[in-house]
Amino acid sequence: MLLQIIPASPTKRNGTHALQITYPKSFLKLLLIGFALAMLPLLFAFGNAALYLDRLATQSSDAVTQAVQATRASRALVEQIAFMERSARQYFVLEDELLLENYEKAHEKFVDSWHDLDQLPMTSKQRLALSKLSAEEQALFQNVAQHSTESSSIEEIVGRFADLTVQAQDILDENNRQIDRESAILAETAERTQQIMLWQTLTLIPVALLVALMITFLVAQPIRRMDAAIRKLGEGDYSEPISIDGPGDLRNLGERLDWLRAQLNELDQQKQRFLRNVSHELKTPLTAIREGSELLSDEVGGPLTPQQREIAGILRESSLRLQKMIENLLSFTAAQFHAPQLNLETVDLTGLAEAILADYSLTISNKNINIQRDFFPTLIQADREKIHSVLDNLISNAVKYTSPSSSIRISITHQAHQAIIEVHDGGPGVMASDKAKLFEPFYRGDSAHESLVSGSGLGLSIAKEYVDAHGGEIILLPSERGARFRVTLPLKALTK
Template identity: 85%
Template sequence: MQIAYPKSFLKLLLIGFALAMLPLLFAFGNAALYLDRLATQSRDTVTQAVQATRASRALVEQITFMERSARQYFVLEDALLLENYEKAHEKFVDAWQDLDQLPMTNRQKHALIQLSNEELSLFQSVVHPANPAPLIEETVDRFADLTAKAQDILDENNRQIDRESAILAETAERTQQIMLWQTLTLIPVALLVALMITFLVAQPIRRMDAAIRKLGEGDYTEPISIDGPGDLRNLGERLDWLRAQLNELDQQKQRFLRNVSHELKTPLTAIREGSELLGDEVGGTLTPQQREIAGILRESSLRLQKMIENLLNYTAVQFHAPQLKLEPIALTKLAEDILADYSLTISNKNIGIQRDFFPTEIVGDHEKIHSVLDNLVSNAIKYTSPSSNIRISITHQADHAIIEVHDGGPGVMSADKAKLFDPFYRGDSVYESLVSGSGLGLSIAKEYVDAHGGEIILLPSEHGAHFRVSLPLKAVTA
């Protein structure tokens, strides 16, 4: 299933940010809604509680004032006292109306209506007394009954306020739990969305990183296709174009190496034959100086032949995995033969060869093992200082043969160690390192050792370069 990406990487980031924020924004909005409802309910509850308490207390206070005014009026029969009673009655009616407008239970409504009717009846009997006039004791008892009923209404209102407060507290707790569970649910959702967006963003970047890494490693065979936003797809197309160009350059390099190597072999053969004829004194007896010059020609032609063979071998390795022709190989004899080829150079530089040979035989490709050992020995001879020593060790451990070559040269600089076995790498340290020359010898040696299932490494050394080759006693062909 192919993912439909937006046209630009920036748009993908914006969409991802928006999607990741959406659950959190929903949580914030929902929390704000719940809090607003809770605040409104709290405000209404407090307002109603204050109004109910104020009105209920006003009822009780006005009944008490009316009772006092009525008693004084019955005793003194002063019109001003009766007027005070009527004003208290009006305030009582106002308080009753305020209380009647508040939400109440049916029981509270019934008690409030009954209180109003009894107060009105008492007011009529005081203001418009019938014949005979009501007794003071009877009026006082009726006022006491009104006070008790008003106090009951006040108490009931207080109990109602307590119930509303409890409901409000329960609502607040329930809202808190809802918000908590909502947060616990939406945070994983937001994280999941963020992970999905991260995957969508990282996937094309990982593919691009892998493609660039392959280009850096010289693998130009696999086409580069980046599935992502439009600008990243365009970048992927540019990388594929670069891959095609690098592949063409690499093929041109391989063709050039093959052609140059083959072209150089023809004149080199003539030089080798001529130097050998001179050395054999076919053209006449040579003076000591002429013999020395003939030896120099022979050594130089051998070195040039080795460089050309390295180029040919490297070209072959690049196109085909090394094919092994297995046969028994006596490593000690092979080492002695290679040292004999360099006997003149060893003698001229007065190099001492320390042999730690243990008779060891392996089954492998004679030509390739010869190339490996020849590269190590030639490098050791080349970079060993005059009148120094080279140590060559051949042993076997368990099911592996161990070959070690430790020269007396300046060694390998730290900057060269990481790319020691890279093709064409020759280093740029202050000392002439072991990767000078064509830069192919160690690279080809590693290819051949790997083909045998072995390992070649550079061991730590206080002086000189110390190489170790581990080869199985019997290689297995692919």
Template identity: 80%
Template sequence: MQIAYPKSFLKLLLIGFALAMLPLFFAFGNAALYLDRLAAQSRNAVTQAVQATRASRALVEQITLMERSARQYFVLEDSSLLENYERAHEKFTESWQDLSHLRLSNIQKNALHALSEQEQTLFQNMMGHPDNTKLAAEIVNHFAELTTQAQDILDENNRQIDRESAILAETAERTQQIMLWQTLTLIPVALLVAVMITFLVAQPIRRMDAAIRKLGEGDYTELISIDGPGDLRNLGERLNWLRLQLTELDQQKQRFLRNVSHELKTPLTAIREGSELLNDEVGGTLTSQQREITDILRESSLRLQKMIENLLSFTAVQFHTPQLKLEAVALVPLAESILADYALTISSKNIDIQRNFSPSDIAIMGDREKIHSIIDNLLSNAIKYTLPSSSIRFSIMQENDHAVILVHDSGPGIMTADKDRLYDPFYRGDDAYQSLVSGSGLGLSIAKEYVDAHAGEITLLPSKHGAHFRVTLPLKADKS
């Protein structure tokens, strides 16, 4: 499925951040709403409790004040005491009205209504018959009942406050649980959104990284198409343009190598034939100095021929996967013939070739020309970098169903910095005179290509001195 990306990478990041933060913002907003609701409920509960407690206490206080004023009036018959009683009644009425306006239970409302009616009846009797001594005792006794009822209302208010507090605590606990579950739910949602956005951001970057890696490895065959924001798609188009340019440049390089190699081979053949004729003294007897010069020409022409053949082999390998012409190849005679080609160089440098061919009749099914190139490249490097009057250990043996070729020279060895790029084409190392990968830098690269074509393996073994190569080839190669 095609993913619809925004036009810019920055917009994608902003959308990603916004989507990742959206669940968290929802959680924060919802938490704030719950907390605000809980705070409002707490304020209302506290206000209700304070007002109910204040009004209830006021009822008890005013009844006590009315009782005291009534008792004093009946004893002293002072009209000012009757006025005090009337003022206390007015304050009682105000407290009763304040309490009746609050949110009360049915029990409280009924008790408050009964208290109000009894107090009103008592007030009318008190004010209507202030001089009736017969009613005095009855009136005073009624005040005790009013006090008890008012105290019951106060106690019921306290119990109502306790119930409201319990409900408030339960609501707070439930709110806390809701917020906890909400957080536990939204955090994974936020993480999932973040992972999805990260995937959308990382996917085109991974594709771009893979495309750049392929370009760096010299693979120009695959079309580069980056599916992502507009600016990354533009960058992908630039990379594809670069791929096309590199493809054309690589083709030009291959054509150049192929043409130059063929052009050089013709005059080189003439030089080789001429140096061989001189060496055979066809033109006359040579002096020792002339023979030395002839040997130099012959050896240099052989070396130049080897480099040109490597260039031709490398060009063929680059254009086509090596095709094997399978036949039975006797390794020991092939190795001896290659050593014979370097007999002059071996003799001039006084190199001791320590052979170990066991068994001597070992043969494999392979491509004779390519196996010749493998052994030739290993031996030529070993002979080139082995110091004069030193030795080269050359072994051919059989291990199970594989043939093993070992070449161990006495040269300076291979630098650590060169080991990772030992088989790279044209790589010659930082110091061409101290590293085995000098010359054209194609010998080991071609050897590895041909070894791989035979389903074999070439490795550099650890060695204190010199370079130690091991080539493993199956006795029966797969033609596919």
């Protein structure tokens, strides 16, 4: 068997018996088998219909042929009897031998017609009447041939012709009635054949559809598994091995996809190790840069000129941004290997937002940005470090993208057991093509701000990870100008 379904051994996963499908070696062969199986009921219906129609056509042809022959022979009997009667009457009057020869010729034609009619299928009643007619006609022929005025009366002989005519006419009428009966039987057979073909069609079409659905399922099942495997690869899920149960060529393709999954998994692990190692390596020299910039800003090495103080401020802001990027990398790599663990404590969102704004006070002052605060005292049970990272990413992006002399609106409120944080900047906003991938790691849209130290594209991704860990939600709201983010957090996060 090229295609069969057999019971498999009990599975370890659920302890139940599964069905194992044995596929052919080629996907093309599976399609051909499916097409053949789907067409088989229809071909059977067509063949059976052709057989019935051929049988009906044969019966019709035979019936028409027999009817024509029977009618023709019966009419010939009646006609020859009439001709023999006329010839006999003339012969008795004129006693001309030529008239007797005409009678004998008519007799021979009568005998030929009788033989033709006798060869046709007929009832026993018809055959008995036909035999009686032949016998009486033969006796009459003998009387006419041996006729003499002394032996028999002319009127008696002529009267016997009238009796033969009545018998021949009865045979003709019986043949006509037999033809009518055959026609009725033929019509009934045609109607019965039509009903049989209709019921066959109504029965076999669902069977063909059922076979087609079964083959469609067998064809679509490995394709759906392959589609699901490719989707997982596209989403970065390399944990589950890929196994495609189908025709041989699709199984080979599934093995190649599993090889690709293993390669991508190895590359992803190498990437994570690289990011983790690089982040740790960069953190040590960055600490020295931060301490040096802080010492310069505090004028530990001596008083600074206004220009030197501005340069020291730039160093301090750049080191802060670089530190934030490295912390994002470390947070991202940690989130990839372990689910975020929450250390819950009471967090004052308004105080936390003010502290973060103070960290960016120099940049805010240099760009002359107006901070519009709409703060309502809000306390939540959350992980302070992670919520700090969420707010820091949103506020730093807002400060980064907001145009000089523009404004940033920050709102913190709570309602219905939820805290709501909104950050609306005065920048160019988010392009429509970037919205779908805005929270994906390492994604930087076309509208990304160019600066001396470019962003890593991890801020919003990490913010979403931390918000999701608290059971909250972060979304981008529609806005006529600038980007408007909303963070919804439960007032009390549930630990998992």
